[in-house]
Amino acid sequence: MDERVLPNEPILDREDDAADDLVRALREEVRALGLWAPHVPPEAGGTGTGFLDYAYLNEHIGRSLWGQLVFGCQAPDAGNAEILHLFGTDEQKGRWLQPLVAGEIRSFFSMTEPEVPGSDPTTLRTRAVRDGDDWVIDGHKWFSSGAEGAAFGIVMAVTDPDAPPHGRATQIIVPADTPGVDVVRPVAVLGHAGRGWTTHCEVRYTNVRVPVTNTLGEVGSGFRIAQKRLGPGRIHHVMRWLGQMQRAFGLMCSYALEREAFGGPLAEKQTVQNWIADSYAQIHACRLMTLDAAHKIDAGDEARVEISVIKFYAAQALQDVIDRAVQVHGARGLTDETPLGHMLMTARAGRIYDGPDEVHRMVVARRVLKTFAEGDGWEFS
Ligand SMILES: Cc1cc2nc3c(=O)[nH]c(=O)nc-3n(C[C@H](O)[C@H](O)[C@H](O)COP(=O)(O)OP(=O)(O)OC[C@H]3O[C@@H](n4cnc5c(N)ncnc54)[C@H](O)[C@@H]3O)c2cc1C
Secondary structure, eight states: TTTTTGGGGGHHTTHHHHHHHHHHHHHHHHHTTTTTTSSSSGGTTTTTOOOOHHHHHHHHHSSSHHHHTTTOOTTHHHHHHHHHHOOHHHHHHIIIIIHHHHHHHOOEEEETTTOOOOSSSGGGOOEEETTTTTTEEEEEEEEEETOOOOSEEEEEEEEESSGGGGEEEEEEEETTTSEEHHHEEEOOTTTBOGGHHHHHEEEEEEEEEEEGGGGSSSSOOHHHHHHHHHHHHHHHHHHHHHOOOOOOOHHHHHHHHEETTTTTHHHHHHHHHHHHHHHHHHHHHHHHHHHHHHHHHHHOOOOOOHHHHHHHHHHHHHHHHHHHHHHTTTGGSSSSTTTTHHHHHHHHTTTTTTSSHHHHHHHHHHHHHHHHHHTTTOOOO
């Protein structure tokens, strides 16, 4: 990361053909180091050695926004690979999982729709109707990250509207070249439309016909599989965010020592010292809470409260720490002379994707209150 990825960020940030070539070259180096695709075990084509090891690795990979792509464990492909590994048939694994993990193709996860609240996906409207041995899919999605140039998507569609809310939807593998799949446009996010992997696309599905053998897991298990994907995935996000926070923290401290104003270094101003101390506290708290949740998951616990706590707490901490680092850098913090501007832009989305802050707070409060309503109360452990 220090020698090959961070110094190459200005080239990678250009997102042009030269950047793509560089990604390919860096990926070869990662393969040669035996670190390729650390999110899945060797039997699925990766080099993973377990959930916790990968969590720790993400803290380093996450220091650069390009790290995950270079190490072959980029979202949403990593999550798609994990669920294909867990729930895919042998045929699905051969056709989609193997080339995905090998880095030969990319994928997208198509759940959120513009017309209904993504926070409450029981309201999804995209329908898949069984017709003989096929599913026929009709719907409208957006924020399908990475859909531009991807080989396939995993589409969350309602297959049984009359089932209980969490049994209505199914995840279906849809090759991107199926007639009726229209990747309409990359939706610009904070002014950035992206290219390929960095896009967040609007996608229309019109009379899209795929065989029922493309069903991932059982019919009606869409939410269960989504939960399987999102829980550990959030730990991995937060570990990457910790990498971002520590990098911003380092830049803030170094610059505060170097830059002088009003007769002395910024590091001697109490406001700046407060920012450093507050950032330290937030980073350390996030790190310990995340590792605690990771250990609980590794021991077989679902850790729903712990995961929701770190999701909203760390997303805010990420934004706070990077924002303070930007402020210490003055105008330079907003330029491309440092990675902070790009980091800040990307960090803002963390408070929305994979569940907005408010929904995670709701999950935490409801679960904690339930223990009090039942007379036990919440035990911190
Ligand atoms: C960068 C980025 C990448 C993404 N990638 C993907 C992807 O690859 N695939 C995919 O399917 N989706 C993706 N998403 C979509 C993301 O998952 C949704 O944006 C998210 O679930 C929120 O849904 P929504 O945008 O429809 O907001 P809504 O559900 O409409 O919510 C709007 C706001 O309402 C508030 N709110 C909601 N519920 C409550 C509540 N109970 N209490 C109080 N306030 C509440 C929150 O402040 C929330 O931000 C991505 C989003 C972003 C920003």
